[in-house]
Amino acid sequence: MGGRGDLPDTCGGPDGDEPPARRRVAAVSHGWEVDVDDLVIRMDGVGVRRGKTTLVADVNWSVELDERWVVLGPNGAGKTTLLKMASTEMHPSEGSVDVLGERLGKTNVFDLRPRIGLCSAALAARIPGDELVRDVVVSAGYSVLGRWHEEYEAMDTDRAAELLDMLGVAHLAEREYATLSEGERKRTTIARALMTDPELLLLDEPAAGLDLGGREDLVARLSALAMDPDAPASVLVTHHVEEIPPGFTHGLLLREGNIVAQGLLDDVLTEDNLSKTFDQDLELQRSGARYFARRRG
Numbered sequence: 001m002g003g004r005g006d007l008p009d010t011c012g013g014p015d016g017d018e019p020p021a022r023r024r025v026a027a028v029s030h031g032w033e034v035d036v037d038d039l040v041i042r043m044d045g046v047g048v049r050r051g052k053t054t055l056v057a058d059v060n061w062s063v064e065l066d067e068r069w070v071v072l073g074p075n076g077a078g079k080t081t082l083l084k085m086a087s088t089e090m091h092p093s094e095g096s097v098d099v100l101g102e103r104l105g106k107t108n109v110f111d112l113r114p115r116i117g118l119c120s121a122a123l124a125a126r127i128p129g130d131e132l133v134r135d136v137v138v139s140a141g142y143s144v145l146g147r148w149h150e151e152y153e154a155m156d157t158d159r160a161a162e163l164l165d166m167l168g169v170a171h172l173a174e175r176e177y178a179t180l181s182e183g184e185r186k187r188t189t190i191a192r193a194l195m196t197d198p199e200l201l202l203l204d205e206p207a208a209g210l211d212l213g214g215r216e217d218l219v220a221r222l223s224a225l226a227m228d229p230d231a232p233a234s235v236l237v238t239h240h241v242e243e244i245p246p247g248f249t250h251g252l253l254l255r256e257g258n259i260v261a262q263g264l265l266d267d268v269l270t271e272d273n274l275s276k277t278f279d280q281d282l283e284l285q286r287s288g289a290r291y292f293a294r295r296r297g
């Protein structure tokens with residue numbers, strides 16, 4: 001497998017250079033032509049039901065190449081259900097889901113998955129405890145968990161090392177995964193999610209279980225990633241406004257399977273919307289590019 005240099009070029013540049021499609025931010029700032037219809041996720045009239053339970057209903061949502069979305073809501077709101085569809089693990093009961101231009105149900109999801117970087121507790125739980133940290137990352141190139149007899153090229157092992165360094169865990173490369181702290185595991189699995197140079201990055205509660213220092217460190221690293229114009233379109237699921245990394249551009253608020261509000265983060269993240277979402281009278285404060293919330297009174 002290859003690294004960034006092997007990405008397909010789909011955006012025309014004025015001098016004949018062809019930047020990758022997902023470098024839309026850079027393309028826009030350089031005045032190159034981009035296809036505004038190039039959506040990474042598109043959900044139209046989506047509902048998911050299990051028996052008589054509605055997990056999500058009437059979801060109309062789209063994510064563009066240069067967007068970084070936060071999906072925020074209380075326990076059971078349907079956040080992971082949305083992410084499972086975006087990661088092609090779940091099909092809708094009604095409506096349509098397109099991921100990277102492919103319609104779920106009409107495409108081979110196994111071709112699509114290497115183009116999606118996923119970091120979730122469910123995936124992390126499947127990592128063998130005796131797997132070396134460097135192998136956890138590099139094995140994403142073969143979409144496998146647990147290294148077997150695959151051969152990796154220097155380019156791949158170099159990229160894995162580079163990503164571990166970017167996430168601040170390069171010194172743990174030779175450690176067994178089971179010996180890592182929760183924060184170190186989170187950073188390792190995010191490095192793994194980035195290994196295939198995905199066009200879409202999905203992060204399901206990446207800061208869950210981290211202490212204050214670990215959370216702040218992760219928020220800063222995710223913020224740096226969000227601000228990198230070469231980074232993939234991203235969706236981060238969280239329960240806490242404090243975990244929103246600066247650089248995230250859009251927000252979708254969910255409550256009981258229904259969208260309360262969606263759009264630009266600054267427009268969506270209001271006391272009113274937050275109070276509706278969490279069914280509490282909440283006070284929202286903003287400090288720089290960070291948000292903080294607490295119950296009023």
Ligand SMILES: Nc1ncnc2c1ncn2[C@@H]1O[C@H](COP(=O)(O)OP(=O)(O)OP(=O)(O)O)[C@@H](O)[C@H]1O
Nearest residue numbers: 050053054055073074075076077078079080081082
């Ligand atoms: N197979 C199923 N059958 C019935 N109900 C389900 C099923 N799977 C999920 N649910 C319910 O659907 C709702 C949404 O679940 P989901 O995991 O998407 O919520 P969430 O917002 O990610 O929650 P959390 O923040 O607690 O992880 C929950 O009430 C859950 O109990």
